[in-house]
Amino acid sequence: xxxxxxxxxxxxxxxxxxxxxxxxxxxxxxxxxxxxxxxxxxxxxxxxxxxxxxxxxxxxxxxxxxxxxxxxxxxxxxxxxxxxxxxxxxxxxxxxxxxxxxxxxxxxxxxxxxxxxxxxxxxxxxxxxxxxxxxxxxxxxxxxxxxxxxxxxxxxxxxxxxxxxxxxxxxxxxxxxxxxxxxxxxxxxxxxxxxxxxxxxxxxxxxxxxxxxxxxxxxxxxxxxxxxxxxxxxxxxxxxxxxxxxxxxxxxxxxxxxxxxxxxxxxxxxxxxxxxxxxxxxxxxxxxxxxxxxxxxxxxxxxxxxxxxxxxxxx
Amino acid sequence: xxxxxxxxxxxxxxxxxxxxxxxxxxxxxxxxxxxxxxxxxxxxxxxxxxxxxxxxxxxxxxxxxxxxxxxxxxxxxxxxxxxxxxxxxxxxxxxxxxxxxxxxxxxxxxxxxxxxxxxxxxxxxxxxxxxxxxxxxxxxxxxxxxxxxxxxxxxxxxxxxxxxxxxxxxxxxxxxxxxxxxxxxxxxxxxxxxxxxxxxxxxxxxxxxxxxxxxxxxxxxxxxxxxxxxxxxxxxxxxxxxxxxxxxxxxxxxxxxxxxxxxxxxxxxxxxxxxxxxxxxxxxxxxxxxxxxxxxxxxxxxxxxxxxxxxxxxxxxxxxxxxxxxxxxxxxxxxxxxxxxxxxxxxxxxxxxxxxxxxxxxxxxxxxxxxxxxxxxxxxxxxxxxxxxxxxxxxxxxxxxxxxxxxxxxxxxxxxxxxxxxxxxxxxxxxxxxxxxxxxxxxxxxxxxxxxxxxx
Numbered sequence: 001x002x003x004x005x006x007x008x009x010x011x012x013x014x015x016x017x018x019x020x021x022x023x024x025x026x027x028x029x030x031x032x033x034x035x036x037x038x039x040x041x042x043x044x045x046x047x048x049x050x051x052x053x054x055x056x057x058x059x060x061x062x063x064x065x066x067x068x069x070x071x072x073x074x075x076x077x078x079x080x081x082x083x084x085x086x087x088x089x090x091x092x093x094x095x096x097x098x099x100x101x102x103x104x105x106x107x108x109x110x111x112x113x114x115x116x117x118x119x120x121x122x123x124x125x126x127x128x129x130x131x132x133x134x135x136x137x138x139x140x141x142x143x144x145x146x147x148x149x150x151x152x153x154x155x156x157x158x159x160x161x162x163x164x165x166x167x168x169x170x171x172x173x174x175x176x177x178x179x180x181x182x183x184x185x186x187x188x189x190x191x192x193x194x195x196x197x198x199x200x201x202x203x204x205x206x207x208x209x210x211x212x213x214x215x216x217x218x219x220x221x222x223x224x225x226x227x228x229x230x231x232x233x234x235x236x237x238x239x240x241x242x243x244x245x246x247x248x249x250x251x252x253x254x255x256x257x258x259x260x261x262x263x264x265x266x267x268x269x270x271x272x273x274x275x276x277x278x279x280x281x282x283x284x285x286x287x288x289x290x291x292x293x294x295x296x297x298x299x300x301x302x303x304x305x306x307x308x309x310x311x312x313x314x315x
Numbered sequence: 316x317x318x319x320x321x322x323x324x325x326x327x328x329x330x331x332x333x334x335x336x337x338x339x340x341x342x343x344x345x346x347x348x349x350x351x352x353x354x355x356x357x358x359x360x361x362x363x364x365x366x367x368x369x370x371x372x373x374x375x376x377x378x379x380x381x382x383x384x385x386x387x388x389x390x391x392x393x394x395x396x397x398x399x400x401x402x403x404x405x406x407x408x409x410x411x412x413x414x415x416x417x418x419x420x421x422x423x424x425x426x427x428x429x430x431x432x433x434x435x436x437x438x439x440x441x442x443x444x445x446x447x448x449x450x451x452x453x454x455x456x457x458x459x460x461x462x463x464x465x466x467x468x469x470x471x472x473x474x475x476x477x478x479x480x481x482x483x484x485x486x487x488x489x490x491x492x493x494x495x496x497x498x499x500x501x502x503x504x505x506x507x508x509x510x511x512x513x514x515x516x517x518x519x520x521x522x523x524x525x526x527x528x529x530x531x532x533x534x535x536x537x538x539x540x541x542x543x544x545x546x547x548x549x550x551x552x553x554x555x556x557x558x559x560x561x562x563x564x565x566x567x568x569x570x571x572x573x574x575x576x577x578x579x580x581x582x583x584x585x586x587x588x589x590x591x592x593x594x595x596x597x598x599x600x601x602x603x604x605x606x607x608x609x610x611x612x613x614x615x616x617x618x619x620x621x622x623x624x625x626x627x628x629x630x631x632x633x634x635x636x637x638x639x640x641x642x643x644x645x646x647x648x649x650x651x652x653x654x655x656x657x658x659x660x661x662x663x664x665x666x667x668x669x670x671x672x673x674x675x676x677x678x679x680x681x682x683x684x685x686x687x688x689x690x691x692x693x694x695x696x697x698x699x700x701x702x703x704x705x706x707x708x709x710x711x712x713x714x715x716x717x718x719x720x721x722x723x724x725x726x727x728x729x730x731x732x733x734x735x736x737x738x739x740x741x742x743x744x745x746x747x748x749x750x751x752x753x754x755x756x757x758x759x760x761x762x763x764x765x766x767x768x769x770x771x
Contacts, residue, residue, distance in 0.1 A: 125381075129708040146704070159551065161462035162448075162455040181451050182374075182444015185462055187384040191553040193702045197384060197444065199375040223373050224444030285703065288553055 081214025081234055084178050090170030095293075096231060097171070098147070098245075099254040099263055099275055102299035105130070105143040106250060106307070114247030118232070119218060120204055125196040127229035128244055132308060141306050142299035145252060147244060148173065148194045148229035149284065149292035156186035156195065165226070171258075171293050172231050174215040180225040187226060191288055195228045241266060250303065328758045332766045335752060338591040339745045340495060347588060348742070355735045362728020365721040366441060374444055376721045382706060383699040383716035388442035390691040391726050394573075395435035395733070396469070396545045397566070397687060401574025402428025402476050403538035407531035416603055418755040419595045419747045423581045424574070425480040426746065430736035431577075432473045432541075438729045461547045468540045475534045482523050482530070487745045489513035490767055502743070515768040520750075520760065542570045549694070555633040556698035565618040569687065572611040576661075576683035579604050581737070583677035585746065595747050598673060605671030608683070612662045619658070637701040646697050649689055657686015 056068045081087070107130050115121070115128045127147065134141040150173045157167050164180040167173050187195045202221040209220050216233040232242035240246070245253040246266050256263030256272060263272045275281065279297040344352065369376045379386050405424035409417040440446050456463045492506035513519065546566035549557035559565075582600065586592045626634050627642070641650045661679040664670035670679070696716055700706075706714045718726075740746065753763045 124710045124713075126708055129704075131705060131707050133705075155553065159460050159462070161457060161460040161466075162451040163457050164451075164455075179448070179451055179455060180445065181448045183442070183462060184384040184444065185460070185548070187381070188549075188554070188699070189552045191703050193382070193704045196381045198373070199379065200373040226444075 081211075081217035081219075084176045084213065084215055087174060087176065087215040087233075088166055088168065090168035090172060091233075091236060092169075093259060094170040094236075095258040096150070096236065097256060097258045097263065097272060098150075098231075098294045099272070099281060099297060100145055100294060101252050101254070101265075101279070101297040102142055102144060103297060103302045104250045104252045104304075105145055105299075106304035107132075107143040108249055110247045110249055111145060111244035111253065114243040115229070118243045119230075120202075120208060120221065122203065125227070127194075127196070127227070129193075140299075141308075142302070143306075144284075144296070144299075145244075146192065146194075146284075147294065148231070149192055149290070149294040150231060152291035152293065153289060155189040155191065155290060159185045159189040161185065170236075172233060173228075174230055174233070175218070175226060175228065176215045177218070177222045177225040177227070178213055180222075182224040182226070184226060191285065191290065195226050197226050198223050325762060328762050329766060331756070331758060332749075332753055332763065335749050336490075336494065338589075338594070339747050339749050339752070340491065341741070341743050341745055344742060345588075348738075352735070352738060355731045355738065358724075358731035359728045359735065362725045362731070365724045366728075368721060369441075369725065370446070376719060378716055378718045378722055380710075380713040380716070382702070382709060382713045383696060385442075385695055385699060386716060387692060387696075387718045387722060387726050388438055390695040391688075391729060392435055392438045392442070393545055393566075393691040393694065394688050395431045395438060395729075396541055397570035397573050397691070398577050399428045399431035399435060399472070399476070399574075400538050400542055400567070400570035401431075401578055402479065403534045404571055404574055405578060406479055407534050407538070410527070410531045415755065416600060418751040419600065420578060420582065420604070421751070422480070422483065422746055422748050423585070424578045425476065425483075426737050426740045427574075427577050427581060429473070429476050429480055430733045430740075432469060432476060433736065434729050434733040436469060436473070437732070438726070441725060441729070461544060461551050464544045465541075465548060468537060468544050472534070472537045472541045475530055475537055479527065479530045479534060482526050483748055483751065484744060485510060485513050485523065486515065486520070486750050486767060487748060489515065490749065491744070505743075515764050517760070517764055520764065539567055542566045549698075553703075554698050555701055555703075556637045556694075559622065561618060561621050565615075565622050568611070568615040568618045569690065572608065572615045573684060573687035575604060575608045575611050576680040576687070579608065579676055579680035580684060583673060583680070585741070586673065592747075595752060601673045601676050602668070602671045605665045605676045605679075608676075608680070609662055609665045612658060612665075612683075616658060616662070619654070633701070633703055637697060640697055640701070641693065646693060650693055653686045653690045653693060656682045657690060658683075 054070070056070060058066055058068050060066055082089075109130060112126060112128050112130065116123075116126070119127060121127060129146050131144045131146060132141055133144045150171055152167075152171070154165075154167055154173050157165050157173060160166075161183060162179055162181055164177070165173065165175045165186055182197070184197060187197065198221060201223045204220055211217075211220060213220055213222070214234075216230070216237070218227060218230050221227065232240075235242055241255050241264065242253075245255045245264075248266070251265040251267050254263035254265040254270065254272075254275065256269075258272055261272045262269055263275065264270075275297070276295055281295045281297050283292045283295055365376070377386065377388075402425045405417065406421045410421070440449060443449065452463070452466060456466075458464075488506050489510040492503060492510050495503070495506075543563040543566065546562040550559055550562040552558065579601070582596045582604070586596045623638070623641075627638050630638065640646050661683050664675055664679050670676065700714075700716065750763055750767065754760060
């Protein structure tokens with residue numbers, strides 16, 4: 001009897017394993033092929049997911065076969081956030097890094113807009129800020145975009161009393177807002193002014209409120225807890241770039257995997273270490289010893305002249 | 316003390332004891348006392364109402380923002396922890412040093428310590444964004460976090476302080492149970508429950524004395540820890556103004572100073588409102604406490620100089636911006652008032668014998684206490700306004716911090732709550748220990764126990 005049920009379980013396990021694998025293959029491969037353009041179409045199809053849309057899409061499976069599926073099957077990509085427990089595991093074999101080329105930034109703020117939109121952030125909470133920096137009075141000012149630096153020795157994680165914010169094997173620092181007690185010690189400890197707090201009940205659409213919470217999507221947002229840039233793990237899981245990277249019109253952000261030694265800014269894919277070597281990459285306030293995963297390339301030989309829109313307006 | 320009259324005969328001793336009973340047993344409040352309790356209750360009620368609003372609408376009812384994410388709740392917490400250090404100072408240090416004028420002061424300081432540490436615990440819960448998840452501290456607590464260290468030492472300190480207060484109080488509770496005439500039933504019942512069937516046996520006194528001695532030793536490292544660990548909540552961060560190795564000693568020194576001032580203020584108020592208390596809290600006690608306060612103020616001055624002069628000498632980039640705000644900028648009026656009224660003037664006044672008379676020393680103690688509260692405001696808030704990165708791309712409101720009325724009223728309620736606990740204690744328990752006074756004045760312990768055992 002027990003032998004039988006074991007077998008049955010095994011069978012089911014195998015089956016669902018294969019199904020998951022296929023689904024993931026479809027999603028991951030499919031979306032890289034299809035690209036961002038169709039994304040909107042799929043998400044609009046959310047409610048009629050079970051109805052065949054008749055809209056066939058070609059996708060590439062993980063073993064290299066091109067297959068045609070109904071677009072409604074691809075709907076699942078929206079809810080890629082794992083449970084709070086599963087979110088603590090990083091994506092296997094990955095070590096995510098970002099390189100920000102300051103010489104290309106002209107404060108277009110497309111990155112910020114994309115970030116605000118996809119994380120449903122209100123005007124006052126900005127996970128990604130673009131600072132106007134000037135290192136010394138004689139030096140020229142420059143723009144410095146700053147997401148969470150996802151430190152390898154994160155001071156925020158060190159001080160959290162309840163292990164609500166954690167460091168994953170793939171380098172991401174995330175927050176479990178079903179555990180956060182709102183003491184805000186992490187905000188005091190972060191030297192980079194990265195974290196924001198939900199001082200009141202966040203306003204969010206009803207369909208978001210229905211979703212089950214995941215530290216990987218950071219929604220639904222919760223009152224009395226701390227939030228910050230999460231490097232969009234839901235996008236990374238699908239093999240996509242974080243929203244800020246793909247939104248940037250000037251290729252400021254390179255994002256990739258240090259283990260593979262490649263980073264991509266949407267236009268070009270380059271060797272991560274080579275890029276740092278060639279362009280004198282550095283990390284912001286290296287002296288603090290927090291070992292950020294975000295590197296900067298100096299604001300030398302700039303693509304754009306420095307122009308402060310607000311100052312221009314004032315003139 | 317030198318001028319204490321030791322009883323020459325058994326009869327005289329009994330007479331003295333009878334007088335102590337009459338003077339020191341708790342009695343009903345007069346008009347002033349009742350008015351005081353009413354005012355405190357109103358302040359607490361307003362604070363509670365605002366706290367309920369905060370629970371409903373979130374911390375947005377405060378002036379806190381993403382830049383200044385810790386405000387007066389936290390500085391008030393540091394203030395409470397500082398004041399609570401006094402229990403160990405007076406009880407433990409003076410006890411272990413066998414200082415022979417401590418008896419009338421120990422219980423006052425222990426009560427101040429217990430109520431302060433209770434409200435330190437409460438105000439930190441008020442500051443939490445999710446007080447409903449407080450159990451996570453125990454379910455998911457991580458020993459790496461200084462907050463967990465703080466929870467551990469604060470709870471330990473609260474336990475030891477309560478025991479220290481309770482052990483020496485036991486004979487007095489029993490005494491109230493047996494001797495207080497015309498009290499309501501519930502009050503006698505309370506005494507009877509709290510006295511745990513105390514029988515005034517010499518062996519029981521021996522146990523108490525030994526327990527107090529052990530606790531006096533235990534409480535010193537714990538007391539030093541609570542304030543050191545509280546300073547580490549700041550010193551373990553990278554922020555200019557907090558990133559200081561001086562912080563532990565600096566906080567402990569400041570706590571001793573404000574604690575001594577709190578005891579002086581308590582002594583003054585008791586002496587003012589209770590007849591005959593001036594026979595127990597004599598001018599000499601004020602003089603001694605004044606000297607102690609000067610000594611502690613000098614120690615604090617030493618650490619203050621270290622804390623500001625050395626970084627001020629270097630004026631290191633990020634630190635300089637913060638220091639300029641304190642020395643000559645936005646916070647300069649508060650900074651210099653705190654230094655002048657909260658430290659320099661008290662030191663100068665208390666150096667003179669005339670300055671250590673009850674009235675001037677009371678005024679100086681109040682200066683020190685108010686100065687200490689604002690000193691903690693200056694430790695917490697200006698630093699939060701000077702992160703490494705510039706204050707850009709944030710709403711205008713996040714570039715400043717002004718506590719809201721709700722925040723003030725909740726903070727005020729916590730202070731009123733601590734005062735109410737002390738007040739109610741004074742109302743229902745002898746705040747000067749009768750048996751310890753008697754012993755200190757040279758009455759033989761057998762006579763005391765016998766006397767206390769007489770049923771009326």
